[in-house]
Amino acid sequence: MSESWLPPYFQISGNITIKNIVAFHNEWQILSTDQGNKVLLLKPRLYNKLGMQGLLNPGSFELITIAKERYYLFIAEREQIISNIQTGPFAKGLVNALSFATAIKETRKIAPDVSLHDAIFIQELPRLLPTYSEEKPFDDQTVLGTWLTGGVRLSTDSFRRLRNFLSSEYSLGELTQIINAAGMKVNLGDMFDTPKNKDKPLVRIEKSDKFELPGRPDLEDFFNDQIIDIIQNEGKYKRMGIDFPAATIIYGPPGCGKTFAVKKLAEFIEWPCYEINSKTVASPFIHDTSKKISEVFDQAIQHAPSILIIDEMEAYLTSRSTAMASGQHHVEEVDEFLRRIPEAISQKVLIFAMTNMIEDIDPAIVRTGRFDHKVELTYPSQVEVKLLLKHLLKDLPVSDEIDIHQISVILAGHAFSDITFVLKEAGRLAVKQGKEMIDEECLKTAISRNISHIKKLRSQQNSDRSQRFL
Numbered sequence: 200m201s202e203s204w205l206p207p208y209f210q211i212s213g214n215i216t217i218k219n220i221v222a223f224h225n226e227w228q229i230l231s232t233d234q235g236n237k238v239l240l241l242k243p244r245l246y247n248k249l250g251m252q253g254l255l256n257p258g259s260f261e262l263i264t265i266a267k268e269r270y271y272l273f274i275a276e277r278e279q280i281i282s283n284i285q286t287g288p289f290a291k292g293l294v295n296a297l298s299f300a301t302a303i304k305e306t307r308k309i310a311p312d313v314s315l316h317d318a319i320f321i322q323e324l325p326r327l328l329p330t331y332s333e334e335k336p337f338d339d340q341t342v343l344g345t346w347l348t349g350g351v352r353l354s355t356d357s358f359r360r361l362r363n364f365l366s367s368e369y370s371l372g373e374l375t376q377i378i379n380a381a382g383m384k385v386n387l388g389d390m391f392d393t394p395k396n397k398d399k400p401l402v403r404i405e406k407s408d409k410f411e412l413p414g415r416p417d418l419e420d421f422f423n424d425q426i427i428d429i430i431q432n433e434g435k436y437k438r439m440g441i442d443f444p445a446a447t448i449i450y451g452p453p454g455c456g457k458t459f460a461v462k463k464l465a466e467f468i469e470w471p472c473y474e475i476n477s478k479t480v481a482s483p484f485i486h487d488t489s490k491k492i493s494e495v496f497d498q499a500i501q502h503a504p505s506i507l508i509i510d511e512m513e514a515y516l517t518s519r520s521t522a523m524a525s526g527q528h529h530v531e532e533v534d535e536f537l538r539r540i541p542e543a544i545s546q547k548v549l550i551f552a553m554t555n556m557i558e559d560i561d562p563a564i565v566r567t568g569r570f571d572h573k574v575e576l577t578y579p580s581q582v583e584v585k586l587l588l589k590h591l592l593k594d595l596p597v598s599d600e601i602d603i604h605q606i607s608v609i610l611a612g613h614a615f616s617d618i619t620f621v622l623k624e625a626g627r628l629a630v631k632q633g634k635e636m637i638d639e640e641c642l643k644t645a646i647s648r649n650i651s652h653i654k655k656l657r658s659q660q661n662s663d664r665s666q667r668f669l
Contacts (some may be wrong), residue, residue, distance in 0.1 A: 202631075204240055204270060210323055211238060213261075214273055225630055226330060227319065229281050237281040239273040239319065246271040249328055253309050256324070273321065280322040284315065284342055287335070289349040292372050298322045299346050302382035303339055307382065307429040315342045333594075343381050347374075352466070358386050363471040364501050392569055410467045414579055414587030414615060418449075422540060426549065430468070430504070445571030446540060446550035448512075454614035455576045457553040458510055465506045470549070473499045476510035489535045489590040496539040500546045507543060509536075509552040511516055513559050540569050580612035584618060591622055596628055596636035619644045 202220075203209075209217045215236055221229040226245040229239040240261070241249075249255045260271040275281050280290050280298070302325035306315065310329070314336035318327040327342075337345075337352065344353035344361055347369075353361050355378050362374060369377070375385045410427055412419040429436050429444045436442075464473040475495050499507040501572045543550060552570065554560060565573065577586065585607035592603070612616050622637075624645040629637045 202424060203230060203232070204268065205265060209265075211272065215274070218530055221281075221288060222283045224283075224317075224330060224332065228434070229319070235277045237275045237279065239275075239281050239321065241271045241273075243269055243271065249332065252313065254306070254326060254328055259324070259416060272286060275321065277324050279310065280320060282320045284318050284320070284327075285328075285332075285411060287350060290367060291349075293369065293377070295322070296347060296369070296373075296377045296381050300343060300377050301325050302327050303343060304380065304382040307339070315339060318342070320346070337592075339381070340348055340383060343378065343383070347377070355381075355383055356386065357469060359502075360471050363505075376466055404411060410464065412463060413590035414583045415456065415460060415576075416583070416586065418574065418576065421572075422460075426464065430549075440527065443544055444549055446544060446552070446558075446569060446573060447572040448552045448554065448557065448565060448570045449574045449576055450554045451576040451649055452578060454553055454616060455578050456615050458508060459615070461506065461508055461553075462575070470505050471499075471502050472506045472508065474508045474510060476508075476514075492535050493539065494550075496543055499548045500543055503543075504547040504549070506549045506551065509550065512552045512554045512564075513556040536564060578612045578614060579618075581607050584610050584613075587615060587618060588622075591619065592637075595622075595626065598636050598638035601637070601639045601642060604644075608641045609646060617649075621649055624649060 203216050203217060205211070207217070211217060211232070211522055216233045217238065218231045220235050221231050221237065223229065226242045226559040228240045230240065230376040232238060246255065246260070248258065258537060263270055263272050273281075280295060282288055282290065299320055299322075302320055302322070303315065304327060306318075313329045313331075315327050316336045317330045317334055319330060320327055338354070340356050341352055343359075344355050345351065347353075347361070348364055351364065353364060355361055358378075362371065374478070378385050410419065410422050412422065425447075426444045431443060449460070451457060462472065473495055475492055479634040496507070499505045540550060550570075557565065557573070564570070578621050586602060588603050588607055588610075592601075610621070621642075622645075625637050625641040628641040628644055629635075632641070632643070
């Protein structure tokens with residue numbers, strides 16, 4: 200976490216006191232206050248660049264000097280949003296969504312060409328302030344979709360997929376209203392182009408495109424060969440008696456990227472993704488869990504071709520004999536899965552199940568015919584870490600002195616999310632030390648400060664997870 204540019208408990212106006220950092224980057228920080236206001240701090244370089252493009256109202260910002268450093272400060276009224284497209288926070292609700300859409304339209308009147316993929320949203324103005332970062336830009340349709348979905352890069356041009364994702368939050372009319380408020384058009388024809396037309400191709404992927412999963416070459420090959428190639432060449436495989444990819448179990452310890460890998464696949468083939476997990480379907484009532492499971496299957500089938508993720512399957516798919524002996528009520532839930540899985544596959548729902556305890560799953564569930572593929576995913580090896588590091592570092596300013604092989608040896612066996620965090624921390628240290636690039640000293644410092652903490656946290660998570668199922 201970055202340190203605030205303002206001292207702790209700094210009073211910015213009257214009795215308003217700085218509380219926490221909400222989001223940050225090299226040139227800006229968004230802070231919260233004890234009174235519920237949001238505060239934006241800009242460094243002079245970014246402030247002046249925005250001013251030259253006519254995107255700022257100078258009267259709205261106050262110049263302050265802290266420890267000889269100058270910053271431009273904007274204080275929002277209470278309940279008014281200041282947020283970043285990349286990091287959030289993302290506010291829900293029709294009023295906030297319409298404010299954001301209007302901000303896109305108003306910003307485009309002033310700056311029609313600048314990318315808004317990294318912009319800061321100030322609801323009160325309303326305006327989007329680009330921050331000119333070096334991240335890969337994306338268009339305004341994806342900017343709006345990213346905000347509405349809470350950080351998922353979905354374009355409003357993919358209206359059916361966006362509608363499926365947001366069906367519980369906005370009605371069809373409300374979503375149309377939001378997109379129109381941004382000055383964009385809605386392709387309602389896409390909404391009714393349903394996959395019930397069996398002649399419609401399952402995916403539109405260029406032959407030259409290949410799904411990539413950096414750091415997981417074996418799983419990448421599995422997805423390309425056993426999933427994508429089959430749905431891409433549907434007719435050829437159908438002649439051989441293969442109608443659709445079989446269901447897959449991905450098993451291994453927590454934090455090794457099981458769910459992340461499947462969600463990356465969903466992004467690649469652009470299918471709506473549905474999830475069953477202990478949080479969304481758990482209920483103290485015996486029959487209610489089965490009902491909720493059935494409802495998710497119904498949604499996935501209705502919007503097929505789609506992906507259904509069964510996460511933490513050990514929570515409700517343990518052996519029925521064990522369930523009866525222990526007094527648990529998993530028998531009905533297991534039966535529901537046994538009934539719905541073949542039905543969903545026949546309707547072109549791609550099913551993935553995740554578990555840390557495959558040995559506890561009911562044998563009728565894991566047998567071939569329901570789940571043909573069982574893929575083990577462990578914490579990454581040194582080779583896999585090295586591949587991930589090369590991918591993550593290729594677009595960053597990195598010193599030539601860094602020994603990627605040595606760093607990968609140190610980080611081998613750690614979760615990919617932990618490795619990504621360490622790299623971000625190394626980047627933060629480089630900025631704090633005034634360096635132009637990440638060097639080996641920054642990386643090793645980030646590792647030494649965080650790996651022992653990560654190991655302890657991971658151990659506690661594993662212990663807590665085991666206790667849930669005792």
